[in-house]
Structures are given as C-alpha cells and as structure tokens.
Amino acid sequence: MTEFALSTLAATRALRALFEPTPLQRNDHLSARYGADIWLKREDLTPVRSYKIRGAFTAMRKLRERDPNAGHFVCASAGNHAQGVAFACRHFGVKGTIFMPVTTPQQKIAKTRTFGGDAIEIVLTGDYFDQTLAASQTFCSEAGAHFLAPFDDASVIEGQASVGVEILDQLGKAPDVVILPVGGGGLAAGVTGYLRATAPETEYRFVEPVGGASLTAAIAAGHLVTLDQVDSFVDGASVARIGALPYERLDWIVPEQILRAPEDRICVTMLEMLNVEGIVLEPAGALSVDVLPELADQIRGKTVVCVTSGGNFDFERLPEVKERAQRFSGLKKYFILRLPQRPGALREFLTMLGPDDDIARFEYLKKSARNFGSVLIGIETKAAENFTLLETKLDEAGFTYRDISSDPILAEFLI
Template sequence: MTDFRQIARAAAEEMRSVFPETPLLRNAHLSEIYGADIWLKREDLSPVRSYKLRGAFNAMRKRPDQALFVAASAGNHAQGVAFMCRQFGKSGVIFMPVTTPQQKIQKTRMFGGDAVEIRLIGDYFDECLEAAQAFCAEAGGHFLSPFDDEDVIEGQASVAAEIEAELGRAPDHIVVPVGGGGLSAGMVEYFGNGPGWTFVEPSGGACLTAALRAGEPVALRQVNTFADGAAVAKIGARPFARLKGVGLANTLTIPEDRLCTTILEMLNVEGIVLEPAGALAIDALKDLGGSIRGKTVVCLATGGNFDFERLPEVKERAQRFSGVKKYFILRLPQRPGALKDFLTTLGPEDDIARFEYLKKSARNFGSVLIGIETTQAGNFDRLFADLDQRGFTYQDITEDEILAQFLI
C-alpha cells in the first residue's frame, strides 16, 4: 500500500503545473506577542484565496476519463472546483443556495468560465446538496464533496507536505481550523503524533467537538454561519475516522465576535485580509498562551475570501466583544432639559453612535435606543454608575441576542 505521505507529496508536486506552493511566512508581530516562532501558512494567497482547490485538483487528476463533476457549495469549495474544471477542461455543475451572495456567485463564474454551470437551488444548503446529489446520479457525474472524500483529503494534505518542505522539518505545534474535517484529517494523517495539535472551530459550528463527545459524527441542531468557511453542521465520516483520537483537550472553540478582533488586527497591523474561518488559527493563539512559548508554531490561514461589505459588521462585533461599544434602552423623562441631563453623564471619550426614540407617544417617558462607543471598556463602569446615581432607568441590551436582532 502506498504511504499516505508519499501520496500527499506527489499531489503537491503535480499541483506545481497549475499553481505555486503557498508561502510559509514567519510573522514577527505574532512571534513577539506570544514569545514563540509563529509561522503562517498563507492559503489565502492561492489562486482562489483558499486551500479548497487542492482537493478538487487531486480528485480531477485521478479521474482523467470523467467528463462531469458536480458540487454543492456556497463558498470556497465552489470556487476551487470551478477553477480546476477550467484547468482540466472538465464540465462542472455547481449548485449554490439562492441566498448565496452575488460576490461568491460571480467569483465562481469567473474562475470556471464556460466550463461551469451554476444552478441556484433552495434557501438553505441542505436543499442545495440534495438537488446536487440527485442531479449527479441522473447525469452520471462525479460528486465532489468538499471534505468527505478520500481524494479531497489527500489533496488537502499537500498543505502538510509543503509545510514540511518549506520549514525543513515538522513544526513543534500546528494550529488548524476545522469545518467538515478534510484539511485537518489530511494534516493529521501526514504528520501523525509528531507535533502538538490544536484544532479550532467557531463556537456556532463546533461539529468536531460534538462528534468527539458523542463518539461519532452528529448533526448540530443549529449553526451560526458567520464563519461560513468552517460552519459545518456535521463533520464528515471519513475525516472523523482520522480525527476521532485527537482528544477534546486539543480542541478549541472561538466566539465569532472575538474572531472579529483578530480579523481587524491582521488587516490593520499586517495588511493581511482574512475571512472569518481563515482567522481561526491565529485567534486561537490567545488561548494557547504559555503552552507555545519558545516553540515553532504553524497557523493555517485557510482563506481570504472576505467581502468588504461585511467590514462594518466585523468592526461592530469586535467592538462589542472588546466592551468598547454598548447598546442600551433608556427611559427618558418627557420634559425640557432631560436630554441635556443625560448628555452630561457622557465622558470625553464617549461617543453617541446611535440615538433613536422607540416610542414617541408616551406622555411622561420615552424609550430611547442608544449606542455608545468609547475608547476603553472601563469607561462604561463610570457611565453606568453616574446614570444610577442620577436615577436614570436603563437596560443594557448589548448581549441580548433577541432584542439586538430587532433593534440594532
């Protein structure tokens, strides 16, 4: 039986006819912060700005006689399949939910050109997947799963082969994001127990953690799609067969709002554009702390397909997580000077970002939605203490998800 490491190396070598290896770059900023030798594997610099084209390449090169490839995806997998269909001269039909942002549809169409047909089906991915698999069976195509496929796992393992070649050895520790598990399974199969491992998931899509607790892949009841590149309801059976022994102690879940602080930091400090899933491994360094001090650590920056129309949302989430932006409902007396009284409670670093009367017909009091931005979280302790002392009635709704959905 051919050694898996040899398969991954061969796949990586074959890929050089289509695209160069992605760089493994030491990051001085992160290395100084964590007292470690931090390297970033920059999959965001691939031709489709993610690692997903690797699995598609490997599957297509191993099926030279297969004319039609079918996929279901609303993101990076669709773009990787489209890119490789054009490279190999294959026909591709890619099913995407009707709700897919136009930017992703346009990029998939751009990479695939005339080689790819895009079909928009259903409001949710499950409907899209069902339609894709039904079409594939009828048309005699090859369904290319984004992660639950041996050829895809082998192709994603080319990331590990490149890391070893570029670094000259296995790193001491590897931090890898987990979605459906194809990339992490390939990495583990390649490096084994040599390095230390940290597997990172978004809090709203921790399917590996759920599977490890259950002892088998299980479907999450609800998925937060903010980190869409890693927000998967159920880890793949084939990847989990390789990951079932990694242990819960080696997994981390990252709150989506905290992830936004890292996206902004990498953009503002390093000029690196990362999508939410692509920032997971870097954000995880905050939790690893002293355990990685003095070690050589590789973080996989898995994707940079970031829609800049989302930047205001990312900034908002980051501010709320950092505690420098809050929303509250204030009961304001309907009398002359009441607003002025409230304004005098604000400090020199406090700024009103939102002010909206919610009820304009109340005779004695009016409810006001107020958003305040400040420079440091501690300023809110002073503000709320002042409001309490002056007898204002208010409710902090920053963490109230239901109210926030309706009002913010």
C-alpha cells in the same frame, strides 16, 4: 512512510501544474507577542484564496485517471469549494455544474464564474444549503456526472494533506505545534495524516467556531453528532456535522486539543490582522490565529504554524465585523434608556458622557408615552472602563436603562 504519505507526495507534485506552494511566512508581530516562533501558512494566497483548490483538483485528477472519459463534475457550495471546483474544471477543460443557494452573495457567484469561465454553469437553487445539496445530487444522478464532495472524500483529504508536505519542506524541520481550523474536517484529517507519519513529534491544536463545533461534539460523544443549530457567520467552518471519513481519521483527538473561538472574538482577530499586518482573512481563515492568546503558555519558546485557510472576505461585511469586534472588546454598547418626558432630560443625559464617548445611534422606540420615552442608544468609546463610569452616573441620577448589547433576541431585532 505510510501509503497515505506517499500518495500525498504524489498529489503535491501534481498540484505544481496549477500553482506554486503557498508562502510559509514568519510573523514577527505574533512571534514577539507570544514569545514563540510563529509562522503563517498562507492558504489565503492560492489562486482561489483558499486551500479548497487542493482537494477539488486532486479529486478531479484521480477520477479522470480512473475514467479518462469523465467530463462532467457537479458540486454544491456557497463559497470556497465552488471556486476550487470551477478553477479545476477550467484547468482540465471539463464541464462543471455548480449549485449554489439563492441567498449566495453576488460577489461569490461572480468570483466562481470568473474562475470557471465557459467551463462551468452556475445553478442557483434553494434558500438553505441542504436544499441546494439535495438538488445537486439529484441532478448529478440524472446527468451521469461525478459529484465532488467538499470534505468527506478520500481524494479530497489527500489533496488537502499537501499543505502538510509544503510546511515540512518550507520550514526545513518539524514544527512543534500546528494549529488547524476545522469545519468539515478534510484539511485537519489530511494535514495530520501526513505529518503524523513523517513528523511524529509535532503536536496539534484544532479550532472550531463556537457556533459550529461539530468536532467537539463528536469527540465528546464518541460518535458523529449533528448539531441542532449552527451560527453561519464563520461560513467556511460552520458545519453541523463533521464528515464521516475525516472523523474516522481524527478519532485519536482528545478534547484538550480542541479550542472553540467565539464569533465576535474572531472579528477582533480579523481586524487586527488587516490593520496591523495588512492580511485579509475570512472568518474561517482567522481561526488558527484567534486562539493564540489561549495557547500563550503552551507555545512559548516553540515553533508554531498557524494555517490561515482562506481570504475570501467580502468587504461589504466589514461594518458588521467592526461592530461585532467593538462589542466583544467592550468598546460599543447598546442601551434601552427610559428618558423622562420633561425639558432638560436629554441634556442631563448628554452631560454624563465622557470626552471619549460618542453616540453612534439614537432612536425613539416609544413616541406616544406621556411620562417616559424609550430610547435605543448606541455608544462607542475608546476604553471599556468608560462604560462603568457612565453606568455609575446613570444610576446616581436615577435613570432607568437596560444594556442589550449581549441580548441575542433584542439585538437581532433592534440593532
């Protein structure tokens, strides 16, 4: 057994002072759908509802072992890492200063404060995370505190690797395939580092959001790459640059092992897991389940473990998730319709709607036109093919319209 595997076993034992192993649950619904033996490693059920507590605790424990006087820790995070650090600070009875962007939702701030209690201080600074990170590192240096990185740290990777230890112990055998979400890369580097040493026959698939595919870019280029733009929707995995140390430990990956999940499709998966299974997953936590349809032919008859990495979902975002899911599934569209300014024009349009078509939004965009008025109209339906029928009717009646559902610029300003 490798030195990393041995140290991971020690880290896993130490974690039991904090919480019991998260459940590894066979999912009958997914297993039946894909003809496979599919298990969910429920990292959404840790005390802070994400795996991040493992790395934060392990890094803090090892620092204190090397320096018993270490009593002040600093991190920068808008979410799960902050909550993990806060929980660990309270456990060890040390001081924590947690920097969060000013734009962080109050729900996440409140949860971080709950987990840390009197042990932590939250500093809100910076509109963007890079500003927050720079402020935290400056403060850390001036205060003589210890900075806890979210993923680019050997002890953090060791802590995240404990997920792999629990998978083997709970399953009682090596899984055929493990599907891992990737953001900064700490979880993927840790779990594969342990399992490749103890279960060499296991295969891996890695999942990134389309709008934050930094591992894909790095593997393609053969070196670290910083993405020019990142879609922040999958906030737990939207990282512009994978960590240097995780990348170093993942450089054996080939492009065929990486999948990219569209943000809107992730919303479909989140809603299905909530409505069918009663499982609340944040966007990053749904990544491993989201790609199962793409892997259907590869996993049939196999034992598959999907790591659901987190469940810190703010239900105020549910309307947005539903909206994006409907648009991805073709059940909701937005049109700009040129409506003739004559009596009966609106009634004529309404008669074209089918029994399953509902108007979800209706707004005049141009109210001063003499001959035509531009209307923003949102329509929900029960089957995607209903829109084909509607558009055929519009064309036959000579209506001028434009589908803006997939136009990112217009959708941002109008929808």
